[in-house]
Amino acid sequence: xxxxxxxxxxxxxxxxxxxxxxxxxxxxxxxxxxxxxxxxxxxxxxxxxxxxxxxxxxxxxxxxxxxxxxxxxxxxxxxxxxxxxxxxxxxxxxxxxxxxxxxxxxxxxxxxxxxxxxxxxxxxxxxxxxxxxxxxxxxxxxxxxxxxxxxxxxxxxxxxxxxxxxxxxxxxxxxxxxxxxxxxxxxxxxxxxxxxxxxxxxxxxxxxxxxxxxxxxxxxxxxxxxxxxxxxxxxxxxxxxxxxxxxxxxxxxxxxxxxxxxxxxxxxxxxxxxxxxxxxxxxxxxxxxxxxxxxxxxxxxxxxxxxxxxxxxxxxxxxxxxxxxxxxxxxxxxxxxxxxxxxxxxxxxxxxxxxxxxxxxxxxxxxxxxxxxxxxxxxxxxxxxxxxxxxxxxxxxxxxxxxxxxxxxxxxxxxxxxxxxxxxxxxxxxxxxxxxxxxxxxxxxxxxxxxxxxxxxxxxxxxxxxxxxxxxxxxxxxxxxxxxxxxxxxxxxxxxxxxxxxxxxxxxxxxxxxxxxxxxxxxxxxxxxxxxxxxxxxxxxxxxxxxxxxxxxxxxxxxxxxxxxxxxxxxxxxxxx
Amino acid sequence: xxxxxxxxxxxxxxxxxxxxxxxxxxxxxxxxxxxxxxxxxxxxxxxxxxxxxxxxxxxxxxxxxxxxxxxxxxxxxxxxxxxxxxxxxxxxxxxxxxxxxxxxxxxxxxxxxxxxxxxxxxxxxxxxxxxxxxxxxxxxxxxxxxxxxxxxxxxxxxxxxxxxxxxxxxxxxxxxxxxxxxxxxxxxxxxxxxxxxxxxxxxxxxxxxxxxxxxxxxxxxxxxxxxxxxxxxxxxxxxxxxxxxxxxxxxxxxxxxxxxxxxxxxxxxxxxxxxxxxxxxxxxxxxxxxxxxxxxxxxxxxxxxxxxxxxxxxxxxxxxxxxxxxxxxxxxxxxxxxxxxxxxxxxxxxxxxxxxxxx
Numbered sequence: 001x002x003x004x005x006x007x008x009x010x011x012x013x014x015x016x017x018x019x020x021x022x023x024x025x026x027x028x029x030x031x032x033x034x035x036x037x038x039x040x041x042x043x044x045x046x047x048x049x050x051x052x053x054x055x056x057x058x059x060x061x062x063x064x065x066x067x068x069x070x071x072x073x074x075x076x077x078x079x080x081x082x083x084x085x086x087x088x089x090x091x092x093x094x095x096x097x098x099x100x101x102x103x104x105x106x107x108x109x110x111x112x113x114x115x116x117x118x119x120x121x122x123x124x125x126x127x128x129x130x131x132x133x134x135x136x137x138x139x140x141x142x143x144x145x146x147x148x149x150x151x152x153x154x155x156x157x158x159x160x161x162x163x164x165x166x167x168x169x170x171x172x173x174x175x176x177x178x179x180x181x182x183x184x185x186x187x188x189x190x191x192x193x194x195x196x197x198x199x200x201x202x203x204x205x206x207x208x209x210x211x212x213x214x215x216x217x218x219x220x221x222x223x224x225x226x227x228x229x230x231x232x233x234x235x236x237x238x239x240x241x242x243x244x245x246x247x248x249x250x251x252x253x254x255x256x257x258x259x260x261x262x263x264x265x266x267x268x269x270x271x272x273x274x275x276x277x278x279x280x281x282x283x284x285x286x287x288x289x290x291x292x293x294x295x296x297x298x299x300x301x302x303x304x305x306x307x308x309x310x311x312x313x314x315x316x317x318x319x320x321x322x323x324x325x326x327x328x329x330x331x332x333x334x335x336x337x338x339x340x341x342x343x344x345x346x347x348x349x350x351x352x353x354x355x356x357x358x359x360x361x362x363x364x365x366x367x368x369x370x371x372x373x374x375x376x377x378x379x380x381x382x383x384x385x386x387x388x389x390x391x392x393x394x395x396x397x398x399x400x401x402x403x404x405x406x407x408x409x410x411x412x413x414x415x416x417x418x419x420x421x422x423x424x425x426x427x428x429x430x431x432x433x434x435x436x437x438x439x440x441x442x443x444x445x446x447x448x449x450x451x452x453x454x455x456x457x458x459x460x461x462x463x464x465x466x467x468x469x470x471x472x473x474x475x476x477x478x479x480x481x482x483x484x485x486x487x488x489x490x491x492x493x494x495x496x497x498x499x500x501x502x503x504x505x506x507x508x509x510x511x512x513x514x515x516x517x518x519x520x521x522x523x524x525x526x527x528x529x530x531x532x533x534x535x536x537x538x539x540x541x542x543x544x545x546x547x548x549x550x551x552x553x554x555x556x557x558x559x560x561x562x563x564x565x566x567x568x569x570x571x572x573x574x575x576x577x
Numbered sequence: 578x579x580x581x582x583x584x585x586x587x588x589x590x591x592x593x594x595x596x597x598x599x600x601x602x603x604x605x606x607x608x609x610x611x612x613x614x615x616x617x618x619x620x621x622x623x624x625x626x627x628x629x630x631x632x633x634x635x636x637x638x639x640x641x642x643x644x645x646x647x648x649x650x651x652x653x654x655x656x657x658x659x660x661x662x663x664x665x666x667x668x669x670x671x672x673x674x675x676x677x678x679x680x681x682x683x684x685x686x687x688x689x690x691x692x693x694x695x696x697x698x699x700x701x702x703x704x705x706x707x708x709x710x711x712x713x714x715x716x717x718x719x720x721x722x723x724x725x726x727x728x729x730x731x732x733x734x735x736x737x738x739x740x741x742x743x744x745x746x747x748x749x750x751x752x753x754x755x756x757x758x759x760x761x762x763x764x765x766x767x768x769x770x771x772x773x774x775x776x777x778x779x780x781x782x783x784x785x786x787x788x789x790x791x792x793x794x795x796x797x798x799x800x801x802x803x804x805x806x807x808x809x810x811x812x813x814x815x816x817x818x819x820x821x822x823x824x825x826x827x828x829x830x831x832x833x834x835x836x837x838x839x840x841x842x843x844x845x846x847x848x849x850x851x852x853x854x855x856x857x858x859x860x861x862x863x864x865x866x867x868x869x870x871x872x873x874x875x876x877x878x879x880x881x882x883x884x885x886x887x888x889x890x891x892x893x894x895x896x897x898x899x900x901x902x903x904x905x906x907x908x909x910x911x912x913x914x915x916x917x918x919x920x921x922x923x924x925x926x927x928x929x930x931x932x933x934x935x936x
Contacts, residue, residue: 032746114676116749294727296734347602347920349595354659354730358862359919362912365859369909374902450595485855489734496731529742535735536717539728 007076008069010087015065019091019147022061023098026054026143030102030126032529033117037522039125042202043175049522050125052172058143061095062088062150085151092147096140103127103136163219170215175203179519180267187262256410260403269402270518272474275409276467278510281494282416282503283463288492289501289549290420290429291456292436294357296488297344297364301461303371303483304340305468308333310386310478311379326392326473333465341461345454352439364488372480385479389472405474412466419459420503428455486528490514493531497538499545508547603921613897623892629770631888637776637845639884640783644838645861646868646876647790648710648831654807654871655827657726661733662713664858665740666832670706671839671849672744675753677701678843682756691760695778695840703836709740710832711825719821737855745851752850755843779841786837787877790830794873803827807871856908860887863915869925878927887911 029035034053041049066084071077103126105111111118127135153161174181178198185194197207233241260268280302287295312329324332344363348356371380380386392399392408399405423429431452434442443449472478490513498509513531517523523530538545617623623631645667652660678698681687686694717736721729761774794800805813806823814820842857843849864883868875890910895903918925 028743032743034746115747117746292727294730346595346598347916351919351923353726355919355923357727357730358659358859359916361859362916362919366909366912366916369906369912373905373909375900375906489738492731492734526742526746528738529746532735532737532739532742536732536739539732539735540717540720543724543728 004076005074007078008072009078010066010068010084012083012087012090015087015090016094018061018065019094019096020098021095022057022091023095023102023143026057026095026099027102029053029057030122031115031118032526033122034526035125036117036119036122037525041176041520041522043172044203044208047202048125049172049176054143055146058092058095058146059150059153061091062147063153064150065091065147066151066154068154080154084154085148088151088154089144089148092150093140093144095147096143099126099143100136100140103139104132107132107136159220163216166219167212167216171203171208171211174207174211176520180263183264183267184262187264257407260406265402268406270515272402272405272409273518274510274515275406275413276471276474277491277494277514278507279409279413279416279470280464280467280491281498281506281510282413282420283460283467284491285495285501285503285506286420286423286463287456287460288495289506290424290436291432291452293453293456294353295344295360295457295460296357296485296492297360297362297367298460298464298491299483299485299487300344300364300367301337301340301464302468302471302487303367303480304337304461305333305465306472306478306483307371307380307386307468308336308465309469309472310389313473314386314389316386316388323390326390326469327394330469333469334462337461337465338458340465341458342454344461345457349450349453361485361488364483364485368480368483371483380480383480385477387477389476389478391476392473405470409470409474412470416463416466417503417507419463423459424501424503428452432456490528490531493535497534497545499547499549502545502547502549505545505547505549509545599920606917609898610894613894615897616899617893617897620897622896626771628889631892632885633770633772633776635885635888636881637773637779637884638888639864639881640780641838641842641845641880642857642861642864642884643877643880644783644786644834644841645857646864646880647787647834647873648828649862650865650868650870650873650876651803651827651831653865655803655824656718656722656729658718658729659733659862660713660718660828660831661730661858662736662740663710663831663835664854664856664861665737665744666706666710666713666854667835667839667842667858667861668849668851668854669709669740669744669839670702670832670836671843671853672748672753672851673705674698674702674836674840674843675755675849676748678756687756688759691758695758699782699837699840702840703833706836706839707829707832710828710835714825714828719824737858741851741854748851750851752848754848758844761844775844779844782837782841786834790834791873793830799823799826856911859915860911863911863918866915866918866923867925869927869929871929872925872927875925875927875929879925882926883911883914886914890914 035050038050038053039048043049043052066080066088068078068080068084103123106118107120107123107127123132123135126139128138129135130138153164156164174197178194181197182194185191196204197210198204199207203211233244236244259271263271280298283301284295284298287293287298309326309329312324312332313326315323344360348359351359370376372382374382376382392405399408428451431442431447434445434447435449435452439449471482494509494513495506496509497513498507499505513534517527645663648663648666649660652658652663678694681694681698713736717732718729721732758775761778764771764773765777766772767777794803802813802818802823803826805816805818806820806827810820813823839849842853860883861880864879865876866879867882868877868879887907887910891903891907895906895910900906923929
């Protein structure tokens with residue numbers, strides 16, 4: 001065994017840089033109006049969500065700055081110590097000073113003509129309502145202390161670290177999700193629970209303690225158990241495992257079916273909106289996740305579905321008089337979507353990667369502009385769109401209201417999820433996978449690339465057109481402005497954040513990224529800003545998504561796996577010596 | 578080494594049905610263009626002077642596209658990567674140009690020293706875009722170098738959204754109207770064409786900048802380093818070229834051109850808002866492909882060509898085909914040009930200058 005060099009230490013200069021970045025981020029979220037907008041949401045007593053945001057930024061910078069450097073070959077393992085805490089303190093101080101300077105400038109000069117969101121109210125929030133000098137000093141001090149605490153978090157053991165971070169997040173989440181919990185407890189007849197957890201605004205003391213205790217202990221004691229349970233399931237013999245899985249599915253289905261009765265109209269509405277996006281995300285997941293074809297014009301298929309439904313069913317749609325019901329129109333929707341899929345898919349058969357993305361983007365915009373144009377006004381109504389799209393009727397039952405629509409959307413979502421799941425391991429699914437990894441090799445191995453690509457486009461288009469059909473009937477009208485490129489990118493964000501090619505991941509992505517902003521109105525304004533930042537962040541830090549598909553992870557981290565293998569081999573060699 | 582292997586492998590999907598289908602589209606497109614143009618011209622709905630106005634307008638917006646296209650083409654040449662957020666780099670410059678111009682227009686300088694103040698506005702715009710482009714590369718793209726190609730591209734989509742809504746958050750969501758420049762109102766005649774004074778400024782400034790850029794890339798040491806890095810990063814590194822720094826400079830130059838384009842855009846179109854960058858960005862990318870991506874003179878020609886097609890195309894072709902209010906469809910024409918070019922001639926008019934094969 002050779003002598004190891006002394007462990008590498010945290011660089012304090014880097015800590016100051018991290019702090020300055022945090023300061024700039026804090027100023028940025030203030031200047032775009034986030035801080036002021038979030039100030040109306042109270043988490044606990046007088047702590048508002050904007051303070052939570054700033055606490056997160058500065059404590060996070062301290063934590064990041066105090067992170068011990070990577071262990072390199074030939075060095076001792078780094079240990080966190082006083083120096084790490086000092087780094088945290090430095091980061092917090094640097095960021096705090098920057099924020100304090102911003103408070104002083106914003107408090108003295110009137111920046112509103114250029115930056116409409118830098119208002120006196122913002123300064124008041126940042127300066128804790130004190131006069132300018134004192135407030136700025138307090139803000140800087142608070143940031144320094146937060147940086148120190150963040151740095152100190154590096155000293156505690158890994159398990160405790162996770163528990164503390166998790167508790168913090170869950171407390172905030174519980175406070176934010178009051179609007180979700182209240183109707184649920186009302187539906188279940190246990191309003192006393194919400195009365196206990198919440199005050200008039202924000203969490204009550206009892207609620208805070210209860211959430212903290214439950215979350216902390218479950219983090220601390222359950223860590224690793226979940227994974228162990230999953231491992232146990234996989235070790236079960238085939239027939240018993242199938243029984244467990246089926247039982248689980250039955251419970252989930254019952255649960256999903258009961259939701260609208262329990263949660264009430266508003267939440268059903270939110271879930272329906274998220275459901276349509278989830279449906280389309282499942283479709284895009286087939287195109288991008290399974291087949292690796294980055295389609296930025298996916299909204300075109302959504303539009304085709306919506307317009308076909310509207311033209312065929314609405315009594316005031318011109319040029320087509322025998323009005324169909326939703327179900328009678330559905331085969332035509334599928335047909336037009338399939339044709340649209342082939343029309344987009346065929347010319348781009350020879351294209352790969354980014355060029356494909358740009359061409360599909362072009363197709364998407366062309367579709368929107370055509371629906372909007374006066375040229376096709378007799379059929380699609382141009383900017384006025386098509387109104388009076390009737391509700392879905394199933395025999396004598398007419399679906400009215402969000403609670404009914406929830407079931408229609410759930411039906412299609414389950415269908416799409418089943419199709420995705422069944423396709424994944426099918427012959428075509430494996431062809432997609434091979435094509436995604438290397439098109440030339442797949443072709444050489446006998447995969448029919450043309451068929452594989454066209455199937456991906458067609459299946460994706462049909463699923464998106466279902467989304468469009470449901471959207472048209474749910475809203476009752478179709479307007480061309482709805483179908484902008486923003487929708488395509490939103491769906492892409494859902495797929496990528498959840499996890500490319502991972503069905504549970506896509507579901508989580510849709511719930512978190514569509515349902516949450518619908519529930520928390522103050523997020524609405526910053527939705528796309530957050531989507532953009534999330535895309536960058538995910539690509540930089542976790543390209544496989546929140547719930548990764550195993551195979552996809554392997555592809556994305558190929559180099560690291562190789563590196564690990566090399567390290568292991570080296571270690572084995574050293575052992576042998 | 579990689580090239581020799583790839584040269585032997587079949588590069589294209591062989592499919593006679595597809596080829597005949599594509600030929601059909603090609604013929605239909607040519608037929609539609611000829612047919613539409615014939616009927617438009619024979620109907621005489623637009624006078625000769627009106628056609629000339631459209632040409633000049635096309636040239637002026639085309640020179641804006643050309644300047645933006647330079648950023649796409651240079652970055653693609655070096656990194657084989659479409660900087661999807663480049664349109665937003667352009668928009669940020671235009672946004673800042675608006676605020677500087679608004680500030681200046683309240684002083685006497687705006688009327689007394691027209692060209693100096695316009696130059697200052699352009700400088701501010703170019704500086705903003707340069708800083709944003711370089712920061713973008715440093716924060717979002719550099720850590721992803723060498724990853725699968727779609728990963729930096731998706732990052733760029735994220736960056737594009739982030740910049741749009743960050744600018745909207747900082748400066749507000751509304752339209753911002755560029756102040757009038759009294760000295761540049763009115764028009765003059767040049768070789769039989771009526772040219773607005775703003776249009777002449779735009780065209781002249783763009784041409785000067787493109788000549789400057791061409792000389793910079795062809796004649797200076799830094800330009801040589803850029804070309805070397807575009808050719809082969811590894812060899813360039815071995816020859817002692819600082820690759821990271823050179824790539825930063827590429828982004829900086831591309832950003833500066835986009836910023837200048839932002840200012841010129843304001844002169845032509847008068848207003849800017851947070852989504853302004855998207856459509857011109859896509860069109861400029863089209864221009865870069867039309868001229869052959871990675872090819873600097875190509876981007877200039879592609880930009881002018883696309884500007885012209887977009888300006889003349891709707892009146893020339895679509896009106897002749899009997900489509901009402903054809904000007905509504907000018908973006909459709911531009912997007913169709915994009916789709917057609919990428920499908921039929923992805924190597925562009927002047928040929929692409931990308932060392933490796935496009936995978």
